[in-house]
Amino acid sequence: MPKIVNHEKMRSEIARKAIALLAKKGFQATTIQDIANAAGVGKGTIYHYFRTKEEILLVVSNELFYEMERSFGAALLRIDDPLDKMAALIEEAMHVNEDVENIFIVYTELWLINVHSHKYQDFVGVIKKMHHDLTALVSNMIDAGKNRGRWDRDTDSQALACYLVSSFDGVIAHYMIDKEKIDIKKVTKEFIRFLLQRGAPRK
Amino acid sequence: MPKIVNHEKMRSEIARKAIALLAKKGFQATTIQDIANAAGVGKGTIYHYFRTKEEILLVVSNELFYEMERSFGAALLRIDDPLDKMAALIEEAMHVNEDVENIFIVYTELWLINVHSHKYQDFVGVIKKMHHDLTALVSNMIDAGKNRGRWDRDTDSQALACYLVSSFDGVIAHYMIDKEKIDIKKVTKEFIRFLLQRGAPRK
Amino acid sequence: MPKIVNHEKMRSEIARKAIALLAKKGFQATTIQDIANAAGVGKGTIYHYFRTKEEILLVVSNELFYEMERSFGAALLRIDDPLDKMAALIEEAMHVNEDVENIFIVYTELWLINVHSHKYQDFVGVIKKMHHDLTALVSNMIDAGKNRGRWDRDTDSQALACYLVSSFDGVIAHYMIDKEKIDIKKVTKEFIRFLLQRGAPRK
Amino acid sequence: MPKIVNHEKMRSEIARKAIALLAKKGFQATTIQDIANAAGVGKGTIYHYFRTKEEILLVVSNELFYEMERSFGAALLRIDDPLDKMAALIEEAMHVNEDVENIFIVYTELWLINVHSHKYQDFVGVIKKMHHDLTALVSNMIDAGKNRGRWDRDTDSQALACYLVSSFDGVIAHYMIDKEKIDIKKVTKEFIRFLLQRGAPRK
DNA sequence: TATGAATGAGCTTTCATTCAT
């Protein structure tokens, strides 16, 4: 009698366990054997759940999406003021720990794979979606700020939001390779201060 | 007597020709044979100029550095006003064409390789140096702005400069995978407008 | 469940089949593909059983050891008189056939490899061990001869045994490259006669 | 005007300088570049004096022959008594220093190459010739001993001489891989003592 | 003559994937 397993659950289980490996060694350098070991199954078993090595990445990218959505959602739940919310979002986005670094690394590799081979559009779907959602969120915050007279009315909310959301990744990337020189907390604080200067908007 | 060649020149020649390949396929997927073909020499010849495949990357990263330094230098030469200079720098940094994309891709891969294996610190040396130089530049611009009474004196120039310079990469990265949705020109313009407005000192 | 194989058995199987190849072509000239072909498996399969090409040699050297031990052991089992035993040992040591030649060739190459690179001490471990065991054996035979008044009492058994055992290899080596000129049977017989001259010891 | 060089002299010059290299690393592991470096010429120059890498070995083997002939000749010049001469020859043959080891190693590799590929008969020509000459020499010594009543007349001089001469190489080979355990001086002395005692005629 | 730049055949080794058990 066949063992009863939830196929989909097993896929995300394996994918989730692969993330740390992928972050540490990169996709190419991570072998199927590595992934099987990390998942505690045999090498052949992996092929019951994924047709190819690349398919694992696909599922990994979904896992990343849920992971990040959860983390951002939690951060924004209980704040009302739009500008406070924006500050909280930035703080959250810039809060880097080991898990975040792992996600960021894999996510960068997905970006690269996509850039190298446009046939794998799926890989960056999650990045694009995340970026889109966050941009909408920030844009709404800015609009809310405008409505409450707390933000300059001639700002193009969409464009600025896009810039802001995009900028996070640049800061994290640089921080990750030069932790000694870059004080990300200070940079974040200064940026928030600059962004939300009281007295804004100008006349 | 054997053919006389300039060893160093040949190295950068080959490295330069490899950049497009690396951008298109990635380091791992680019074979020595590919690079040899691109350089129009035999596979073995590559090993006269580079001891290992990785050494090619090292030289490539230097070439990237010169390439970028040149492009930024040119952009800033003839502008006097510090804030105009800052705007010009941002415009330049955000000016993406095929060459810039290639450089950005390779540079991202160098970032990844470094993150995966810290033993190749050299690979990100150029990234760190570039980031450091640009941050100093922008920081000086902000300070100059302060001195001329054109910029808010409370700003932490270093921290804000670090943010700005880092942000470029984030924006470019997102633009590159979602060109249809992101109008980088508009985003850049809006950001510059926002920056100069916010930076201006309060009355 | 995967095919069940006895890993250790497969290793010696492959090693054993490799011996003839190594004897015929030498270690360097024998490719992994050759060994795989001889073993009737794919090239990759070899690497399931050996981490490197050199590891094959290691196992080969062990196989040689067992091979030789067996052959000597059998020769000495049923002889009681120590001097007769010594004669039998010499006859056995000098009994050269194709298998012995193969072993001798590989064993010479192991010697060379060790001399070239002392880091592979393991390779000659079997040679040293075999030499040591045989020397002890012969030394005991001489001592037994002494005790029975059949051998000169002031002989240094150890030293002489060492010489005798070592000399075998020299004789075989010369025989193997000049079979037409060297009548190994006659040389062996004459040497045994000389060694065991009746009437010994002298007064 | 072409530089005047003595072609044959250059060949032996290069070959002579290659011996130490070959002894240290082995023929395969010694590159043409290594040999060129050791000879202080360019890699291409080697090919003015040797058609192939193997041809270098051929000349090396001749150099070895002269080297050895010279060393044996000198040792035997001034001794009259045949048995003393035999003892002196054995002492000389067993006198191992760095040069002798190098020669022995290369000579062993020549042996191996010949065994692997009988088409290179030339390589062992020197070994065979040396062995033949020495055997004749020793055989003559034994005969001379017989004639003077100092050696057992039943001995087959040829066969025993062949054994003796062959045995040297076996002893040296074992000594070289187990110098700590084997006291070659003692072994040699004991063997000479044994030999001369046994060889002496019965009353 | 002397040189070393250029070459590509050929090697070891890795690893995604298949498949018999």
Add this chain to the structure above:
DNA sequence: AATGAATGAAAGCTCATTCAT
């Protein structure tokens, strides 16, 4: 369903040899 033994394509790298200078 689960496994790991088997496989061979593919890649980096070495080096004897050639040849233009």
